[in-house]
Amino acid sequence: MKFPGIYEELFYKALRIRLVEERIIELYPSDKIQSPVHLSIGQEAVAVGACQSLKQTDLLFCSYRSHAFYLAKGGHLREMFAELYGKATGCGHGKAGSMHLAAPEVGLMGSSAVVASTIPHAVGAALAAERLKKPQVIVAVFGDGATEEGAYHESLNFAALHKLPIVLLCENNGLAVHSKLEARQAYRITDQAKSYGLPVAYLADGHDVVKVHEVFSGIVGEVRRSRCPHFVEIRTCRYKEHVGPDEDSHAGYRSVEELQAWKSKDPLILNQELVAQYRPVILQEIDDAVEFAERSPWPERSELLSDVV
Amino acid sequence: MALIQARAATDPTLETEVVTYREALFRAMRDALARDPRVIIFGQGVDDHKGTFGSTLGLAQEFGAARVFDTPLAEEGMTGIAIGAALNGLYPIQTHIRSDFVLLAMNQIVNLAAKYKYMFGGRFEVPMLIRMVIGRSWGQGAQHSQSFQSLFAHVPGLTVIMPASAQSILECYPYVIGRHRGPVLAIEHRLMYDLKFRMDEVAEKANGSPLTSRKVRAGNDVTIVATSIMVLEAQRAAEHLARVGGIQCEIIDLNCVSHPDRSLIVESVGRTGKLLVADTSWQAYGVCAEICRIVCEHSPSALKAPVVTLGMQPAPCPTAKSLEDRYYPNLRDLTDAVATLVTGTDHHGIPLPDEHSMADVYKRFKGPF
Numbered sequence: 001m002k003f004p005g006i007y008e009e010l011f012y013k014a015l016r017i018r019l020v021e022e023r024i025i026e027l028y029p030s031d032k033i034q035s036p037v038h039l040s041i042g043q044e045a046v047a048v049g050a051c052q053s054l055k056q057t058d059l060l061f062c063s064y065r066s067h068a069f070y071l072a073k074g075g076h077l078r079e080m081f082a083e084l085y086g087k088a089t090g091c092g093h094g095k096a097g098s099m100h101l102a103a104p105e106v107g108l109m110g111s112s113a114v115v116a117s118t119i120p121h122a123v124g125a126a127l128a129a130e131r132l133k134k135p136q137v138i139v140a141v142f143g144d145g146a147t148e149e150g151a152y153h154e155s156l157n158f159a160a161l162h163k164l165p166i167v168l169l170c171e172n173n174g175l176a177v178h179s180k181l182e183a184r185q186a187y188r189i190t191d192q193a194k195s196y197g198l199p200v201a202y203l204a205d206g207h208d209v210v211k212v213h214e215v216f217s218g219i220v221g222e223v224r225r226s227r228c229p230h231f232v233e234i235r236t237c238r239y240k241e242h243v244g245p246d247e248d249s250h251a252g253y254r255s256v257e258e259l260q261a262w263k264s265k266d267p268l269i270l271n272q273e274l275v276a277q278y279r280p281v282i283l284q285e286i287d288d289a290v291e292f293a294e295r296s297p298w299p300e301r302s303e304l305l306s307d308v309v
Numbered sequence: 310m311a312l313i314q315a316r317a318a319t320d321p322t323l324e325t326e327v328v329t330y331r332e333a334l335f336r337a338m339r340d341a342l343a344r345d346p347r348v349i350i351f352g353q354g355v356d357d358h359k360g361t362f363g364s365t366l367g368l369a370q371e372f373g374a375a376r377v378f379d380t381p382l383a384e385e386g387m388t389g390i391a392i393g394a395a396l397n398g399l400y401p402i403q404t405h406i407r408s409d410f411v412l413l414a415m416n417q418i419v420n421l422a423a424k425y426k427y428m429f430g431g432r433f434e435v436p437m438l439i440r441m442v443i444g445r446s447w448g449q450g451a452q453h454s455q456s457f458q459s460l461f462a463h464v465p466g467l468t469v470i471m472p473a474s475a476q477s478i479l480e481c482y483p484y485v486i487g488r489h490r491g492p493v494l495a496i497e498h499r500l501m502y503d504l505k506f507r508m509d510e511v512a513e514k515a516n517g518s519p520l521t522s523r524k525v526r527a528g529n530d531v532t533i534v535a536t537s538i539m540v541l542e543a544q545r546a547a548e549h550l551a552r553v554g555g556i557q558c559e560i561i562d563l564n565c566v567s568h569p570d571r572s573l574i575v576e577s578v579g580r581t582g583k584l585l586v587a588d589t590s591w592q593a594y595g596v597c598a599e600i601c602r603i604v605c606e607h608s609p610s611a612l613k614a615p616v617v618t619l620g621m622q623p624a625p626c627p628t629a630k631s632l633e634d635r636y637y638p639n640l641r642d643l644t645d646a647v648a649t650l651v652t653g654t655d656h657h658g659i660p661l662p663d664e665h666s667m668a669d670v671y672k673r674f675k676g677p678f
């Protein structure tokens with residue numbers, strides 16, 4: 001697809017992710033997607049802006065909230081829907097579900113439902129890139145809550161100590177399930193990262209996909225050149241409940257005003273002209289992917305005990 | 310037992326009432342806070358609007374944030390903090406919404422909590438309770454579905470309970486919190502939270518501790534030793550077999566996995582000659598293996614047929630429902646296994662219940678058991 005400029009291209013990619021997740025919400029009551037879903041609606045710009053300057057050979061590791069990164073990194077939409085449907089044609093052959101999407105063919109190296117557990121994998125991949133002289137940039141994606149885990153600190157220390165070619169990307173949506181950041185952290189995430197000697201960037205406008213792209217491409221370029229680790233924190237906002245298809249801003253644990261403030265800046269809501277322009281072609285692609293999932297077979301019985309050892 | 314009878318004496322409805330698993334957990338938590346000011350409860354989300362699946366709901370408001378509080382995402386550190394708090398006079402209750410996350414705290418649990426008493430010559434005690442929930446169904450997948458009773462029970466110094474009823478919760482938890490002086494791990498099952506249980510079997514135990522196994526059904530044809538939700542499945546299978554096949558199953562709820570009542574098991578197998586073990590986890594090196602060890606060591610000649618075991622398939626849990634339904638033994642498999650064991654042939658001709666997905670059933674079925 002041809003775009004008049006970078007804004008349109010990034011907008012298109014972010015809108016595609018949003019419409020995919022909105023389709024998931026539509027489908028959810030049918031019980032065809034029998035998997036917990038952690039939606040990225042509101043956070044699409046981070047994934048799209050970050051992945052724009054990555055090559056397919058660059059590797060990315062992320063969490064259970066991985067739909068956006070799976071798509072932004074280039075994972076196939078058909079295989080994603082098939083996976084959500086538990087079909088044999090899914091990217092994990094029906095064994096992954098929403099929480100464990102992966103697409104090694106485009107460098108999405110896995111997503112884990114145990115908070116912070118893939119951060120050390122990214123550091124290890126960066127170690128391999130460094131030792132094997134692969135010209136890759138490795139990216140670790142994690143939430144604000146993940147920075148509280150021991151494995152996170154152990155990983156940052158090692159990455160900084162060994163000067164590994166990695167970008168540590170914290171997607172800060174201010175929440176871990178229903179807990180606000182202030183109730184969990186005595187430190188500031190960037191200050192803390194700085195104390196390991198990491199160069200640190202901070203972006204407050206995680207809704208602005210062009211800005212995310214600019215910041216990130218600068219950092220990726222720097223890591224590619226210097227082969228040294230960088231840290232970036234991007235503020236963003238999760239619109240839906242922690243897990244599941246619904247809104248839960250009425251539940252009282254989060255600020256409704258803050259949520260509204262984010263939405264009032266969201267290009268995917270504001271620029272309805274572009275939405276109207278791109279929506280039909282995206283919906284067509286989504287229809288095709290859902291239909292692919294619908295008509296795909298269930299995994300064979302023998303699949304239950306295959307790939308174990 | 311003693312505790313429940315004391316409660317029953319002051320609350321005459323208790324023995325006959327119907328209580329959900331969730332309600333029993335909530336009562337146990339609330340009563341613990343009310344009874345002893347040294348009790349604190351912490352864990353991710355204990356004070357939010359979901360309140361650990363309802364089991365801690367509203368307790369932060371009622372007892373204050375100093376006693377019921379949310380934690381950072383720091384499983385190992387928080388378990389160490391619980392140990393320190395216990396060493397200095399608090400009674401900590403730590404919660405985990407999935408047992409899978411407890412693996413991050415394994416170092417503190419195994420290397421520290423389990424050994425603190427012994428390693429210092431008995432000069433310390435770490436009375437504390439770690440609650441964790443086994444997930445199942447709806448695509449919980451490989452990292453939200455595991456059942457680690459045998460990992461914990463393997464380690465001397467830990468007490469591991471798996472309540473299979475509201476009764477067990479209301480007998481064990483107050484005892485653990487109020488009287489037991491060591492670290493206890495309670496493994497709860499998510500699918501049981503909504504189930505209703507009749508509070509009607511108050512069994513006397515000689516030593517007065519509920520931290521042991523319990524016979525939940527008497528019968529002479531086969532002994533079924535089961536854990537957690539498999540106890541309920543065994544009860545359902547037993548009722549079916551009694552009705553359509555005239556088979557009488559004896560069921561032992563292992564309940565305290567780390568300290569099972571060996572003589573109860575050995576006596577039962579001595580009478581029935583047949584043993585089936587049904588566990589919520591993998592069979593290898595687990596509860597199934599351990600129960601076989603107990604029988605083999607105490608009474609190998611009691612067995613008139615090879616032991617049968619049921620558990621999860623030897624693989625990580627798949628998310629696709631079509632695979633997940635095959636991953637766990639269902640009522641049909643269990644009933645067939647019992648009928649085959651009792652009759653000595655798989656051509657037993659006993660009609661089997663046509664039920665393949667336990668998760669579907671538990672979504673609809675709410676008890677009472």
Ligand SMILES: Cc1ncc(C[n+]2csc(CCOP(=O)(O)OP(=O)(O)O)c2C)c(N)n1
Pocket residue numbers: 065113114115142143144145146147173175176177242353382384410413
């Ligand atoms: C080790 C571990 N502890 C707890 C959980 C339960 N849990 C799942 S997601 C989550 C919150 C994580 O917050 P954050 O890292 O900010 O990511 P977000 O969900 O906001 O994207 C928690 C506590 C888990 N999955 N793994």
Ligand SMILES: [Mg+2]
Pocket residue numbers: 143144145171172173174175176177
């Ligand atoms: Mg977060």
